[in-house]
Amino acid sequence: MAENPDSYRDNPASLEDPLSQILSLIDARAVMSSGLRARGLWAVRVAPVGALKCNIIKGGQCQLDVGAARWALEEGSCFLVGANLPFIIGTDLDRIPKAAEDVFAGVKANDCAWLDTGPGPDFHCLGGRMDLPATAGFLADALPPVIVIHADEPAAVRLRWLVDRLEEELSSGSIGASVMAATIMQMIFIEMIRNIPSGQVGSWLAALADPRIGASLRALHQDPERNWRIEDLASVACLSRSRFSARFRSAVGLPPMGYLTRLRIALAQKALAQPGTTITAVAARAGYGSESAFGFAFRRITGVTPRQVQKQASREKEV
Missing domain, CATH: 1.10.10.60 (Homeodomain-like)
Structure with a gap:
């Protein structure tokens, strides 16, 4: 100005x-990060980063552990974790979790890591992050530590539609696909942010x-x-x-x-x-x-x- x-x-x-x-x-921009495909019983610990992190469950079920709170997540559900918060995701959170940096080592953005721990259920999720600039405190302070949207909630229908479009763009090879994918990921984050629980004090x-x-x-x-x-x-x-x-x-x-x-x-x-x-x-x-x-x-x-x-x-x- x-x-x-x-x-x-x-x-x-x-x-x-x-x-x-x-x-x-704040001009915060969301990007697609690596997804995860897994089989069996597993747990992954994600270290805190200065960004909002979201995951969309495409297939299977898992649990999410943030601090002292735990959620059961089914196919079609989504969650957003606030900046600088570690979390654990997996099908068996009682086992020693693997470090996310080891699981995703060498995996390119928009690709999926593969974690095979033996016989058991299959799992698939997509991930994204929204880096927060120094000016983002006004937004970050208004968000709860975790936002969970279950598959039976109205917002989940909109999010599934966006995720389907995201996957189409990532696999299309069309011109402008990377910009379209980034725009859709931005929309996914905004959809999740505006579904903050109404009772949040x-x-x-x-x-x-x-x-x-x-x-x-x-x-x-x-x-x-x-x-x-x-x-x-x-x-x-x-x-x-x-x-x-x-x-x-x-x-x-x-x-x-x-x-x-x-x-x-x-x-x-x-x-x-x-x-x-x-x-x-x-x-x-x-x-x-x-x-x-x-x-x-x-x-x-x-x-x-x-x-x-x-x-x-x-x-x-x-x-």
Whole structure:
């Protein structure tokens, strides 16, 4: 965003729904990773990575273990594991798991590793990952550690259709197939992210399903520069000031003004990376009267200074 007297509203992303807006801001891209075909009784431990990981069960059954929680997964189900979380997948999680880096050693992206542990059931899954840039905290913080979508859920029907199209592209050899496959994988991740459980506490994504709090969140995302007051947001939600504040904090995990600050800082991160933008202009759009006050809030939330963001963006453009 070049410096101008207007606002974040000049960016079409600010007029989209909140999830589309945030995905556009962080520019997170999903890619197909290696799949797995297995036979018998087995377990594989996947080390934590700074990315969202998803798997789609194409055939057979397995179990998923993340922390102290365990799920039984059937053919047609899918799961997404948050960044920096290890997990174990397999048909027998009581055995010592094999390291994923050993199982997938030498396997190219879009191909499947083969794990044969003897007689037993066959299994097939496809995997993908969405790398999260440094600006992705606003999204990552809203996601639960794990999202599981079972085969009998409505979202699973859409995901199966997408996976079928993905496999068609990967095997077609058609021109543009790699771009099509990457686009479909992006759609798979978005489908999973927007199916976050509605009862998730402390998540703006889940809170969008609340008709009253969701309305206030959409209003904030559509006009983040407005001089919002609690009374204004409570009116949008058709609640009293006190009931709105309590309900918002319970659903989102932050007070309304605290959420607005985080949203403005997320928008500022994107703006600072654009050529020709000054810190003074971005600070003003974020509602701060001085660079120093903006810089203090920015560093408190992001861990870096606005100038560091600009320097990093400049270095990346030179590469």
